[in-house]
Amino acid sequence: MSEVKTQEFRRASAKVLANAKLQSYLGRSMGTFDGARAEAIEEISPERWEELRQQGREIKRHTLDNLDYYLEMLQERVTANGGHVHFAKDAAEARAIVGQIAQTRGLKLAIKSKSMVSEEMGLNPFLESIGTEPVETDLGEYIIQLAEETPFHIIAPAMHKSKEEVSELFGEKIGRPNLQDIEAMAGAAREVLREKLVSADMGITGANFLVAETGTVTLITNEGNGRFCTSVPRVLVSITGMEKVVPSMEDLATFIRLLPRAATGQRISSYVTHVYGPKRPEDEDGPEEYHLIIVDNGRSKLLADPDLREALYCIRCGACLNTCPVYRKVGGHSYGWVYPGPIGAVVSPVLVGLERSKDLPNASSLCGACKDVCPIKINIPHMLLKLRSQISEGSPTSSTKASFVDRITSKGYRRLMSSPRLLGMARTLGLLAQWPFSRGSFIRRMPIPPFSRWTRTRDMPALAPKSFRQVWKERLEEEGR
Amino acid sequence: MIEGVGTPSEQFIASVREALGRKAGPPERPYARMVEERASVEERAEATMERLSANRRANVDELARVASLRGWVVHRAEGVEDAVGYVYQLAQKLETRRVVRSVEDVFGDVPLDDALTSLGATVHVMARGDESAGSFDPADADLGVTGVDYAIAETGTAVILPRRGVSRVTSLLPPVHVALVKPSQTLEGLDDLYLLRRLAYLRDGVDAGSYMNFITGPSRTADIEQTLVIGAHGPRETHMVILDWGL
Structure with missing residues (x-):
């Protein structure tokens, strides 16, 4: 089998992102393909x-x-x-x-x-x-x-x-x-x-x-x-x-x-x-x-999984690559194996093993552009979600387990979101806790793990001073007056 | 043949079946196309031929339009002289030394050899047992001329099927290719072609042919910086001469 480097996605994509020449070039090329496709459909x-x-x-x-x-x-x-x-x-x-x-x-x-x-x-x-x-x-x-x-x-x-x-x-x-x-x-x-x-x-x-x-x-x-x-x-x-x-x-x-x-x-x-x-x-x-x-x-692993079988409908046109905001930035080599882009993020992990391809299904904003352009209407975002869940909960073909942090975070999140009282309390606490870190409406850097890992590659929107419920209530009162 | 390597077919297919959780046998929900009786395919083909013959003029017009969009230089010849004259002038312009052509009925309608020879070019035919072939290497030809089996209006495509006298490389090796198209060979769309070829296979099996080539304009590549270059491994120039008389 050709060399598998799917486990190096983060490092490889960081390198491509830092290459300014390749960046400007990639955007243009992808635009050409994407435009030609749109014209042909018109x-x-x-x-x-x-x-x-x-x-x-x-x-x-x-x-x-x-x-x-x-x-x-x-x-x-x-x-x-x-x-x-x-x-x-x-x-x-x-x-x-x-x-x-x-x-x-x-x-x-x-x-x-x-x-x-x-x-x-x-x-x-x-x-x-x-x-x-x-x-x-x-x-x-x-x-x-x-x-x-x-x-x-x-x-x-x-x-x-x-x-x-x-x-x-x-x-x-x-x-x-x-x-x-x-x-x-x-x-x-x-x-x-x-x-x-x-x-x-x-x-x-x-x-x-x-x-x-x-x-x-x-x-x-x-x-x-x-x-x-x-x-x-x-x-x-x-x-x-x-x-x-x-x-x-x-x-x-x-x-x-x-x-x-x-x-x-x-x-x-x-x-x-x-x-x-x-x-x-x-x-x-x-x-x-x-x-x-x-x-x-x-x-046959894709075939046996009813959630993933449609990945095999792919006719290898590359349209999902050309349109994908992630592929357009990180390019094909970052995916680390033969099939890059959104469809590669589904196919490669199953073909080479989920354990060493955990980053691929996560390398997507789930914006759905890939599904929209696919000539076979393959529901790639749905399959990416399925793979994410297999990564954190294990599957018949993979023994991966969610990390301790992931498990308590999702458990805590579930509790929080099902209780308005808890959510309100958490908001008040959050407003206090974020105060030293937030600049404007964003938190750009947090010093301690696991939060620091999150903000290393992205900005986190800060909690707004007033919650939506508060704003809504005030609006209603104003209008009632 | 190849022994001891690979997975035996029964085992491979059984593992696919197992992955699907399916029992052996035809699909539970049949695919209409695949359970259609031969008689019904034949009826559809007959209806297609009638439609094509009724719409021939419109289909030839569309073929000419789409073919030129796809990069063919299209010439609608009004008679034999016009067709021969077009190829003659092309050969003259290209300073053609060596022409290679296939052996097909269409060259009886459009006799090119004398005109090309009068230019000082040699004409070789790519057919076994032909003396003139001799030590000639078709890769040395600077012009290739063939007939076609069908031309598809929807895509501007010339379709070439194998037969005695038709080499696969006559339309591939020389840098310039001329395809002679009879209006009666024009099909409206891809559906017509595939229906007719499907029927041919159902009737004759592999005797319907070992290959089928679609040619649509010149060879091209855009593999460097997405910049289109005309003329990759195949011809850089393709001419479609429509023998547009006696419809």
């Missing part, structure tokens, strides 16, 4: 968009609720189409399958089209270790492969890199120094990668959708690298999370209307590639061998 009309979201949601719900049935159908059809289907319960199994394919067939050069699951598996270092050269061919993925980093964003992996940084990287790693403009950089990458694209013996792709009824893998891309991966190499391997299935080819119409619009604001991407299996005798070219690897890697 164009198709908000009413139609709502209809499509509902359709998408219902298809996903039905499929996930009956996933075993549709996986069986998918396996049967891909096999009938001449492909091989493999199942991997975790990252290690998935790596072993890819390794076996590469080694038994002597494959030396693997061109990869974007696959998040391959990031989960840490596939690239593994391929290198068995002597198969992995080459990321999506420009963003290629940049972060050269930089030896992980994706910053689901659909724009290298969005945190300025063109100056890319220029430097290309000078250092691929011998193309002093490129000034972005077009020249894209051109250089195109030239260097073209050689790999036409000579690779192994193609590795992810999958955006898997159609059970026809055994079809669907890839949505803009650069054309996905088409190379599915056309040129003699062995093609698609690696995918098990949740990507939809029942029928006709369901694709809904998702192809949803995904590019939500992701980049496009009516459709430049390429949509549908793979049914290896080439047929009458085909001019195409892969001689086709493998589909279906990966669980913790997804």
Whole structure:
């Protein structure tokens, strides 16, 4: 599995927050994505968009609720189409399958089209270790492969890199120094990668959708690298999370209307590639061998929890990242694993373990923007709340316990809020106690734990001199007069 | 094939079933689309074909409009000469040396080879057993010409299916791609395409084809600073020539 750093969320995000250049840059980039999405929805009309979201949601719900049935159908059809289907319960199994394919067939050069699951598996270092050269061919993925980093964003992996940084990287790693403009950089990458694209013996792709009824893998891309991966190499391997299935080819119409619009604001991407299996005798070219690897890697934990199952409806458009006030500040790497942002804050803790991801579900103001922009209407805030409660109260899959302070605080809060008399007394005490710390209407620093921990990263509104009940009473009396 | 690695399918699927707390078998609440009889799918396809033929003019107009929004250079040719002339002029402008094209019926309607050869360009066809292919590497071509199987008005998309004489790379390797579209190939929306392809699979299984490619305008990337660059790994320039006669 790729390295997990979810436990370092606080430290990593503090570092990004302190980086003024990255901050100004992030806000702009996210705004671009968010604006493009909003325009695309305006164009198709908000009413139609709502209809499509509902359709998408219902298809996903039905499929996930009956996933075993549709996986069986998918396996049967891909096999009938001449492909091989493999199942991997975790990252290690998935790596072993890819390794076996590469080694038994002597494959030396693997061109990869974007696959998040391959990031989960840490596939690239593994391929290198068995002597198969992995080459990321999506420009963003290629940049972060050269930089030896992980994706910053689901659909724009290298969005945190300025063109100056890319220029430097290309000078250092691929011998193309002093490129000034972005077009020249894209051109250089195109030239260097073209050689790999036409000579690779192994193609590795992810999958955006898997159609059970026809055994079809669907890839949505803009650069054309996905088409190379599915056309040129003699062995093609698609690696995918098990949740990507939809029942029928006709369901694709809904998702192809949803995904590019939500992701980049496009009516459709430049390429949509549908793979049914290896080439047929009458085909001019195409892969001689086709493998589909279906990966669980913790997804069945999401499936088994009725509160969290809908996290698997995600079609990886990145809209919730672009709109999230937290992601827009802390960026993708702070989340510490493959999936960042609001959806990552749900998926990562379950996939890598709640114990070491406690900060992720808390890294949200629960403003609900993620749910509003989600093309599948996934209720992310609700799931974040569920995870918070699992963190403090434990769950069937996690043994975490609330801290002593948390427990007495919430117990005390419950008592206080259910008694007007106690609340009044606490207010009077609070007014006295806050006096040395409050400046204006805020308490900016408190000296003793646990309060000091709270005010280290946020300001606390001070108690107002008059309570709402008091103000209300006075108003009524005034009006009565 | 691949032995001793991975989880056996029965075991994997059983664990998914267990996570769901479900019994084996089809969905309790069936999905209307998946329990539809073949005859009903065929009826819908027939109705679709009738609708398409009745609305052909409007669909071709919409195709031309959306395709140019999506980055195609669209030319509506009024006759054979016009279509050949367009490709001729394009090749002239690009100083084309090597053209690669597929082997399809559409080249019987629009004979390009002589015109292109008269420019001094060589025309290669990407088909097995073709002598002219020889040692030619399609990656060296500077222009690729193909027909299409369908064109979708809703998205401005050319759809290419596999068949003898149609290589996957003719529309991918050269920096410029020309797609020849017959009005009768125009579909109104994605629903029409997927209905027809679904039916084809229900009838013929994998004989309906090993892949299906959608092409919508030039290849592009915005992976550096969200700045759009046209021309990533695929063609930087795409032309849609609509053979707009004899509707």
